[in-house]
């Protein structure tokens with residue numbers, strides 16, 4: 001089978017790597033891909049991943065059997081719909097189904113209909129509604145832009161003025177709408193659910209580090225690192241998520257005649273009252289998806305093709321390796337506020353030679369003279385596997401220390417609290 005992957009980040013690099021390792025996958029094409037992907041697959045230029053006609057042209061030129069759409073923007077823009085209409089097997093939801101990520105109020109409505117546990121929420125379109133929602137729910141305040149905001153749409157604060165200021169900014173947008181939500185206390189978990197429209201399989205859970213700095217300080221980012229498995233989480237959490245969250249959601253989407261085919265990313269808070277959904281996304285997480293995928297042993301192409309063609313029931317159960325996986329993100333100077341592009345990256349070969357480590361390209365470009373330079377906020381994902389979290393993080397940080405990028409920065413505490421047994425679910429003894 002020949003597979004086309006749409007996207008250019010570390011998530012797509014991980015997908016290409018996983019697909020290439022499947023003996024039933026004969027070739028992988030990426031559009032536009034990146035310099036790291038280019039070493040293991042064919043990259044095709046694609047100026048805009050949301051341009052359905054351009055994506056169709058690449059798919060046709062390579063007569064691919066499966067298209068995997070990586071990022072949320074083309075999903076919400078309807079690229080999967082265009083590909084499906086043209087007869088391709090597509091792993092990635094329709095625009096209608098991707099509204100689970102594209103609109104927080106829609107996701108809340110589906111969760112309510114499906115009986116999925118989540119934070120109490122008020123959908124607001126006026127400042128008066130915002131004020132009364134903030135009063136009703138109390139501090140800490142959680143104010144979320146309704147639409148896609150690339151990780152910058154959510155403000156969590158004790159400061160009522162800051163909550164109101166974010167609300168004003170959200171409502172100032174055309175058709176501005178926002179959600180004020182109850183604060184959820186407890187560690188966060190990402191569970192990636194592979195869906196074929198009616199059935200669901202879940203990858204092993206991961207934990208993401210969203211803040212830019214050590215100790216969860218500083219602004220939110222797209223994610224600065226992740227690890228899997230979660231030694232502190234309840235056993236069989238993925239099964240619980242399927243039964244109580246993913247399957248009811250998939251059933252509700254099916255009932256609405258907008259079946260969800262692709263990855264339902266369930267972002268959970270492990271609260272004292274049990275797991276609650278913080279967010280749904282319609283794709284693999286980045287970088288949290290990379291560690292769950294790194295542990296997946298089940299051949300990826302076969303799995304995603306089964307999901308894309310509605311035959312997940314025929315697929316084997318998912319298998320994960322018992323080893324731990326850790327990813328540390330190397331970000332460009334100034335990320336997340338104002339990332340500085342163009343910095344030269346050195347040490348890629350040395351990092352890849354650290355046993356148990358490999359490097360995924362997140363935001364890089366090959367300069368005309370052959371240098372690899374930073375071309376995004378998050379530049380590289382340094383991946384590692386090891387017998388346990390402590391050894392995986394040792395390996396990851398050894399590989400990170402081989403890399404050089406002027407002004408580049410990374411967190412030094414990815415998976416540290418988990419490796420030390422210091423993560424606890426509020427109100428539980430574990």
Ligand code: AMP
Nearest residue numbers: 119142154156181182183184210278279
């Ligand atoms: P979202 O875009 O919905 O994923 O939110 C981004 C981040 O904001 C989450 O990963 C959480 O860290 C935080 N967050 C979102 N909703 C809540 C909530 N209800 N309570 C506490 N933190 C939240």
Ligand code: GLY
Nearest residue numbers: 222223285286287
């Ligand atoms: N790392 C969080 C996300 O992919 O949304």
